[in-house]
Amino acid sequence: MPVSVSEPYDLAVIGAGPAGLAGAVTAAEHGLTVALLDASDQVGGQFYRTPDPELRAARPEALHHDWAAFADLRARQRSGNGITHLAGHRVWTVTRGGGGTWAVHAVTGADGAGERPVCVPARALLVATGSYERQLPFPGWTLPGVVGAGGAQAMLKSGLVLPGIGAPSARAGRRARGRIVVAGSGPLLLAVASSLAAAGAKVPAVVEAAGYLRYARHPRALATNAHKMVEAVVHGSALLRHGVRLRARSAVTAVHGTGRVEAVTVSRLDRDWRPVPGTDRRIACDALAVGHGLTPQIELAVTLGCATRTTADGTSALVLDGFQETSVPGVWAAGETGGVGGARLARVEGELAAIAIAARLGGRPGPAGSGRVARLRRARSRMRSFADAMAAAHAPGSGWPTWLAGDTDVCRCEEVTAGTIREAVDDLGARDARTVKLLTRAGMGWCQGRMCGSAVSCLAAAGGAAPAPPGERRPFAEPVPLGVLASLDPPDEDRP
C-alpha cells in the first residue's frame, strides 16, 4: 500500500532546482508546511547538479555559474522549519485527492525501479519540474560518443567524467584523446563548452546553428538584461583562453565512425538552416555534445489539464497568470515549465509563486502589493523578454530536415528512420505527430517521444503547416511497476 501522511501539507513542490528551491524556502518562510519532492538525492536540479557527496569535492562551484545564489537557498532550506525534503522521490502522477487537496504519487529508488510507492497529499501544488534537452537528428547521431550537450555537462558535474575520454584507441595517441565538439543551438552550448574545456577536454569547435546577430533585433531586451551579456562574455572569454573556435551559422550534419565517434562533418547553414553546398569540413573528435535548446518538462501539469502555449522557439510551455498560477486553480508553476528562461528567472518565479500561494491559503484575495512583489514582477517581466528574444534567435530553421538521410534514425528507441516517417507523411497522408506515431511507432518507445517528439512533429508538418509542438500528455511521467498501480485507491472522491 502507498505510504500516506494523513494530514496534508500546505504545499507540495515538485522539483528542487532553482525554481522549486526558491519556492519551497519562501513558502516555509511564510509559515507554510512544505513537501519538497525531487528525483535526485540532492537539491539543485539539473543546473546546480553537484558532485555526489562521496566524491568529496572541495570546490563544486568551479563547475557552476552563480553558485552563491544556490548556496544561500540551500542554507535556508536546510535551516528552515517547515520543509520536508523528500529526496529520491520520482513523481509519476498527480491526482485530485479528497476535500480539494492534491495527491502527489511518487516511487523511490535511483531509477524508480520497483521500490516503495509514496503518496503525498497537499493543499496546493508548485510544479517546478524544469526542462530537458531538445534534440534534432542528423546522420550518425545514434553512434556511441554522441551525447546531449546538457547531458555531458550533467555527467561532468555529478560524476566528474567526460565522454570519449579514457579509451586508448589503437591509432590515436594519448595526446589526441579527449576532443569533444560541442554543437547545436542555444546559449547552453557556450556554458557546456567552457565547462568541458576547464575540466581538461580539448574542444575543437563550438558549432552554433543560429547567427548571434539575431539578438540585435531585440535591443531593449539586451539592454535591460546586462547579466546575460556578462555571462556570455565570461563564457566567451573562457573559450578564447582555451583556444576554442566558435562557428556560428553552422551545424554538425554527419557523424563518422564505426562503433564510436571518430569525426564529424560541419557545414555552413543558410538562414533557413539548409547546408550551403561546398562548405563541408571534417573535424576529428572523440565525442560530440549536441543539443538544440531545452524543452519544458510539463507532463504532470498537462495531465492535470493545465493549458499550454507555444513559445518563440516552438516548444510547449504552461500558460501562467501574473502570479505564476496555471489555468487549473490550485496549481502553480515556476521556472522552465513556464518557458525556458534560466536559473535567475526561475528563482524569481519560485519566490513569486510561493508568496501568491501563501496569500491564497491564508484566505487573502491576492499577494499584498508590497515592494517585494512589485520588484519580483518587474524582474520577471524583464527576464522573460530576454528569454523570448533568445528563443526567437535559436528557433530551429525550417530547413534542418535537409540534414537527414533516408536511413537516419529519428526515433532512437524504436529505430524509426526519416525515410519511414516521410513515407507516412507523403504516401499515407499523416499530418501530425500522433498519426505518424500510430503508423510508424515513432515516439512509442521507452522515452515516450521525449527525444524525437520535436523532430517528428516538424517532419509531420512537411506538407506546409507550421509544426505543432508534440503533445506531452502521457499517463505516467515515470515508469512505475504494476504493483504500484494495483495498490492505488480508486479515485472516488471527485466522481459526480
Next chain:
Amino acid sequence: MARTPADLVGADPDPPFEITMDGRTVTALPGQSVAAALWAAGILAWRTTRNGGRPRGAFCGIGQCYDCLATINGEPNRRACLVPARPGDAITTQEGHGRAGLGV
C-alpha cells in the same frame, strides 16, 4: 593546462573500487553512477538495440532518454546514468529488450 574534472573541483573521494563490465574489471569512484564509471573507463556503449543490434550508451545523461539501459547484477533495463555504482556490481551488455532469457 592539462587537468581532470576531479582536479578542477578538488575531489578527494575514498579509494576506487571494482565493478565489472562483461567480465572486464573497471574501477569506479564512490559516488559515481554506473554510466559515469563506464565513461571514466572509456566505455561508451553497453546496450544493443532491439531491431538493428546497434551499440548505445548514455545519451541524455539525466534519465530521460533510456538509451543507457543496462543489465546490472542480472536485472535488465536499469538506467545506468541514475543508478549508483556499488563495489562488485556486474554490468553486462543488454541485448535488445534485455529479457532474452525469459523467452519473451
